[in-house]
Amino acid sequence: MTMITQAATLEDAANALPTQRGPFFPRKKKRIAGRSIAILVFLTICALFFCVPLYVVVVTSFKTMDQIREGAIFSLPHVWTLEAWDHAWNKACSGINCNGLKVGFWNSVLILFPSLILSIALSIVTGYALALWNVRWANAFLFLLFICAFVPFQVIMYPLIRITASIGIYGTLWGIAAVHAVLAMPVLTLIFRNYYKDIPQEIIRAAIIDSGSFWRIFIEIILPMSGNILIVVLILQITSIWNDYLIGVTFGGLGTQPMTVILANLITVSTGVVAYNDNMAAALLTAIPPLVIYFLVGKFFVQGITAGAIKG
């Protein structure tokens, strides 16, 4: 190709010379635009709106009832005391049982494990099969799952009660766990299926040629690739199960109620003297585990929530 000849002018020659460092034209100090400040102020006020309830709960939980009766809800405790925390954990009354929130805590934990295993095991395999294998009725089933994800719990509540009762798990931790797994299956399956759909076809074809078997491909190839989505789903499910109330109250028996149910019983008591500091401590105790997860792995948390939402 023709060369570009250099038509050098004096100015261009100057370009080739090493230049002295600036500043050539003293620039105005860059002001933070007025608009930026307005935005930041507005956002900060909104942040306050979101933080105030948390602040109030924390502060109230460390006060004594005497100070609470003074009525200054935003004031810091005169004396920081763990009295309410201890009371809530050990002695709070849910109905006739006064064994505290700790019963609920352990129940919630015990519900979590089988429920996670059941729901994730079922959904991940189903999602894998639907995404990567040719089954003639796959699309119809997928559509059905999509519909099921929107069915209100109340519609299947009574039948589920009867079914769990007839299997003998009604009122047990396993019963609660099983119901959680059943209800989560549509959404989780859709999430896994969409994730696996994005795996390039070549990898699957290569895997089929290499080993061919449904289960081997799953265990040796797909599962190792699923780290990311598994974390997201785990966080989504843990939060959802821990914070659930409806399933817990419907399928929980006297000794098997999760923490949220005990908390609800606590705060809706209308007779007698209400111990607000106990209530707030109880609320905090119930909220701390998922909050810890949130602050530690917030990014996956957000992914989980939005993944659970945009399942279509």
Place this chain on the structure above:
Amino acid sequence: MQLRWSRVAPQLALAPAVAVTMVAFIGAIGWTVWLSFTRSRRMPEYEIDWTDWTRQYARLFNDGGWAISLQNLIILGLGSALAIVFGFVLAAMIDREWRGESFFRTVFLYPLAVSLIVTGAAWRWIFNPQLGLENFLHGLGFTSVSFNWLASPDTAMYAIILASIWQSSGFYMALMLAGLKSINTEIWSAARLDGVSFWRLYIEIIIPMMKFTFITCAILLSLGVIKAYDVVVAMTNGGPGNSTWVPAYFTINALSAKSNIGYASAAAITMLVITALIFLPLVLITAWQQRRANGGGA
């Protein structure tokens, strides 16, 4: 050999999910539909009196409590829609101003990590007339301000709406942010060169481009509103009286408190119909929008 195995294996693997779907969802729905036509009370009866098979539904539609529930459903829906607006505003601001983005997002989203019972407990405490916010405002000198919303049937619902907005705005903000970030950066540059005013840019360009996101939020909001139960229990337990009843609460109340299986089933099926009526057109619009958007340009 391989081909045959690979036909069977996936279908076998899908079998548990299919079974669960058929039994726990389809079968259960059918079961409830059947029950809604019967006279079941504390014990289920499976005989349908064909002379009066809609009696539960007739009773439902004449029930004042159900009417209140439906009303509250609409009020809650409209009020909670503010969470979408609020979420959009927050997202737009965070998108414009990159400073502190990560901090603000963390703050706005943490309510999602917390159970609705906890949220209800916190706000119930704030609304406490003698010791809560109202007392605080009176102490500051605003003695005529009334923040005792939970005590009056007229205002109790608004307290629940406020708590819902607090809980969910961050979620809609996250969805809106994702939507905003999908807008081609060159559109912003072109708008700067065109000298478009701030308002016109958002109203005429950005928001129309985000139609899909808004509709998705509307769908999720409606589903959330229909399911609303926990927050009502925690804040008012349906009270004062039955002024904060919502359909979900009504249905569960009919089953557990009134022990009327047939009635509860009818209420549940009506909830299902309402869900379908909201969900179907919105999903159709979404699918249509997405098809148009995929045919669209940068």
Place this chain on the structure above:
Amino acid sequence: MPRVSFEHIVKSFGSLTILNDLNLAVDDGDFLVLLGPSGCGKTTLLNLLAGLLEVSDGRIMIGERDVTDLDPKDRGLAMVFQSYALYPTKTVYGNLKFGLAASRLDRQEVEQRIATAAKLLQIEPLLNRKPGQLSGGQRQRVAIGRALVKQADVILFDEPLSNLDAKLRTEMRLEIKKLHDTLKPTIVYVTHDQIEAMTMATRIAVMDGGVIQQFGTPD
């Protein structure tokens, strides 16, 4: 007097300096092509001229005006983007009109400008369509049309042909060149394609590593 001049331009992002004391003058009616590989700084320079980025030091003049501290909309420029940046929810007509939103022209003037540009670019039959219904080449023309209706003295092009197939590219090259010959605006055009540079430019500035290596006419 040059139509556009860059004086002692320095641009840094944090500790990374992209442009260091760059000087360049563009004469009135010139078709200047900034040519170079990715990362050479040519798009940065274009964005500085447009006002989408702020200089770290230096001065930009358009005509006799010092525009260094002016907003993009006040610089009297128009720009054609790589992915056209058409507003997808507006029709072609709406897109062309929107660009004139800030200028206080009366309706008649606006309609006339749109009509002229539409005729010139042969997009009259497309005025009621939305960008999603147009082909790549058609969207290109609308993007150029949007720049033309502003009747700016300086038009900027940011690799506008890179999303088109080879045949369209050849056609559009000729069209853009023809536009330049007809309307005689000052054009600053960024590309990495040597052929584009050679066929369209009146002057070429070859850039690499943030420095103008060569500057001159295509021969």
